[in-house]
Amino acid sequence: MRLVTLCLAAVVLCSLLAPGQQQERIPVGVEKARKARTLPTVPPQLKPLPPWRLADPARLQQEADELAKLAQLIPSQVQEVKAGRLPKDLSERLKRIEELSRQLRRELSP
Secondary structure (H helix, E strand, C coil): CHHHHHHHHHHHHHHHHHHHHCCCCCCHHHHHHHHHHHCCCCCCCCCCCCHHHCCCHHHHHHHHHHHHHHHHHHHHHHHHHHCCCCCCCHHHHHHHHHHHHHHHHHHHCC
8 A cells, every 4th residue: 555655646746747847839930030030141242233234224214214104194094994984095004014114124133
């Protein structure tokens, strides 16, 4: 009987001490944030564009101005569409905006 009591006491004591052995669970987002904070940050290095990629600044400015002008006209034309009138040049202007933005992006991005 004494042996059973002693074993039972040992089991109870071990079960009380067992939670102290477990590590605290850290949520995944917190761990990622800690790792991101400790990583060294390397500033991006800008490379000069090769000579063949240099675009004509005057032409770029002209295209950017045309793009801005076309973009300013679109909200008024959308209001006309809401009123039931479809401007005939709306589709052409939207296509031109698309072309200009693609061309500017292609010439300005490395």
